[in-house]
Amino acid sequence: MREGAGEMSRERYAGADRLRDGFLAAGYTVDGVAARLGPVATAALARHETVPARRATASGDPLDTVVRLFLLQLPVDQKAATRALPLDVAVSLGVLYADGDEVHARLDVRPYGEDDITEPWWVVSDLGTGLDGSRRPLTAEHVLGVGGASTMLAQLTPRSAVGRTLDVGTGCGVQALHAGRHSDHVVGTDVSVRALQLAGLTAALSGVRLDLRPGDLLDPVRGETFDLVVSNPPFVVGAPAGATRHTNRDSGLPLDGVSARLAGAAPHHLTDGGTLVLLANWVLRDGEPWDERVAGWLPTHGVDVLAVQREVLDPAEYVATWLRDAGERGTAGYLERYDGWLAALEGDRVEGVGFGFLVVRRTGAERRLATLDWPHPVEQPLGPHLAAWLDRQRWLAAHQADDALAAATVTLAADVVQEQVGSPGAEDPEAVVLRQQVGLRRAFASDTATAALVGACDGRLTVGTLAAAVRQVLGDDGGGDGAEEGRDLLAQVRVLVEAGVLTPSV
Numbered sequence: 001m002r003e004g005a006g007e008m009s010r011e012r013y014a015g016a017d018r019l020r021d022g023f024l025a026a027g028y029t030v031d032g033v034a035a036r037l038g039p040v041a042t043a044a045l046a047r048h049e050t051v052p053a054r055r056a057t058a059s060g061d062p063l064d065t066v067v068r069l070f071l072l073q074l075p076v077d078q079k080a081a082t083r084a085l086p087l088d089v090a091v092s093l094g095v096l097y098a099d100g101d102e103v104h105a106r107l108d109v110r111p112y113g114e115d116d117i118t119e120p121w122w123v124v125s126d127l128g129t130g131l132d133g134s135r136r137p138l139t140a141e142h143v144l145g146v147g148g149a150s151t152m153l154a155q156l157t158p159r160s161a162v163g164r165t166l167d168v169g170t171g172c173g174v175q176a177l178h179a180g181r182h183s184d185h186v187v188g189t190d191v192s193v194r195a196l197q198l199a200g201l202t203a204a205l206s207g208v209r210l211d212l213r214p215g216d217l218l219d220p221v222r223g224e225t226f227d228l229v230v231s232n233p234p235f236v237v238g239a240p241a242g243a244t245r246h247t248n249r250d251s252g253l254p255l256d257g258v259s260a261r262l263a264g265a266a267p268h269h270l271t272d273g274g275t276l277v278l279l280a281n282w283v284l285r286d287g288e289p290w291d292e293r294v295a296g297w298l299p300t301h302g303v304d305v306l307a308v309q310r311e312v313l314d315p316a317e318y319v320a321t322w323l324r325d326a327g328e329r330g331t332a333g334y335l336e337r338y339d340g341w342l343a344a345l346e347g348d349r350v351e352g353v354g355f356g357f358l359v360v361r362r363t364g365a366e367r368r369l370a371t372l373d374w375p376h377p378v379e380q381p382l383g384p385h386l387a388a389w390l391d392r393q394r395w396l397a398a399h400q401a402d403d404a405l406a407a408a409t410v411t412l413a414a415d416v417v418q419e420q421v422g423s424p425g426a427e428d429p430e431a432v433v434l435r436q437q438v439g440l441r442r443a444f445a446s447d448t449a450t451a452a453l454v455g456a457c458d459g460r461l462t463v464g465t466l467a468a469a470v471r472q473v474l475g476d477d478g479g480g481d482g483a484e485e486g487r488d489l490l491a492q493v494r495v496l497v498e499a500g501v502l503t504p505s506v
């Protein structure tokens with residue numbers, strides 16, 4: 001924490017440790033809540049239905065009281081609240097307020113954590129809307145809690161030990177919490193001062209030190225570099241003028257401008273070898289391929305990039321999704337806002353919007369860019385696989401020449417299986433597929449020669465030796481076509497190394 005900010009926040013969050021002790025004493029932890037609610041009420045609450053959880057928290061003990069306050073947004077009587085928590089502290093920190101004999105939650109405070117954490121965390125955000133179908137649109141300054149996109153980014157992020165990490169648009173501070181486990185220093189920026197206040201409380205309750213700075217995108221870190229930069233930015237495309245602007249969703253930049261700006265500028269804030277993980281949206285229009293659009297945003301030199309498109313929504317689905325997300329569906333003026341947003345997208349010739357992520361490593365070398373349209377299920381967390389992907393890119397860069405690749409040894413990854421596709425009873429398969437069981441779980445249709453070579457890659461013989469042996473076994477007579485086949489095999493090896501079907505031997 002920077003000096004001035006540190007002093008201010010110690011004062012602002014005075015007593016947070018007492019509230020934390022209260023949560024611990026009540027058993028208000030991830031495991032404690034899961035055990036109290038049980039799987040049915042937990043699943044119902046995830047669907048915004050509170051009745052099963054109300055039934056599971058009727059005893060009035062401290063844990064029931066805290067769950068009812070923060071997770072069910074129910075008022076509790078003051079005596080029960082005083083038994084459960086240091087009420088004076090919770091009120092002075094602004095998470096609870098008293099109204100007559102009743103106490104209510106002012107903020108959402110919920111336990112959170114990675115599976116193996118020993119020190120529990122609590123994330124502070126604005127109270128969500130929509131419990132039991134209630135209709136209350138989110139305010140423009142609403143600070144979101146941990147949502148689907150937050151979880152996705154947390155799972156995409158490599159977690160090797162680093163010095164400095166930057167979280168752009170830190171919101172409730174969830175990415176910064178994760179980063180704090182493997183970074184010496186974590187900077188979180190946000191244009192919303194209110195978000196930074198809640199992130200500060202998240203950090204204070206969770207016993208984590210964060211350096212929180214107000215400002216637009218990368219302005220607060222001008223001239224600084226980081227080993228890791230993560231961002232789940234306000235990437236939503238073009239709510240039109242006149243629509244409610246939500247700070248957590250709308251950047252105010254035209255179309256996918258915020259994704260473009262971060263993709264272009266954030267790599268310049270990376271140390272050599274540093275990594276950026278960015279969630280992004282991109283518009284699909286005028287027949288422009290999504291990967292060309294994204295490629296145009298990125299630095300033209302000095303980075304390795306993997307850009308993955310996970311989903312494409314048509315304009316109507318897109319608008320309806322974000323209006324629903326903001327609690328606006330079914331509220332007054334919903335149809336007009338839907339119509340206005342759709343018209344704005346139409347005016348901009350937007351035919352669809354792609355959602356995905358970019359992983360960038362600063363290399364200082366010629367740019368290597370891979371793009372992948374991959375809407376299929378993946379194995380989370382992807383972070384370790386993405387880090388390995390980046391490492392293999394460097395290996396491929398060092399083995400660009402055919403001679404270098406032919407002299408190298410590679411190993412078939414343990415998770416890869418071979419599937420044969422064809423009619424039942426047929427003698428020969430119509431196709432052979434190499435399928436990964438982990439990470440992105442990609443699949444590659446493979447010809448006989450490639451499958452034979454891949455099967456023999458155990459890290460002992462060089463790629464060149466194996467390729468020659470395969471060609472011999474399959475009847476290549478050493479003529480001109482054979483040389484071309486050899487090059488084809490090397491090209492296949494490159495594709496499979498990039499994907500991680502084959503891994504460089506150490």
Ligand SMILES: C[S@@+](CC[C@H](N)C(=O)[O-])C[C@H]1O[C@@H](n2cnc3c(N)ncnc32)[C@H](O)[C@@H]1O
Binds near residue numbers: 144150248251
């Ligand atoms: C989708 S939320 C992400 C919050 C959190 N990092 C997470 O992963 O859940 C986007 C965040 O970006 C912030 N934000 C919006 N515009 C910004 C800007 N121009 N500069 C910095 N932060 C901004 C919002 O206030 C919000 O906290």
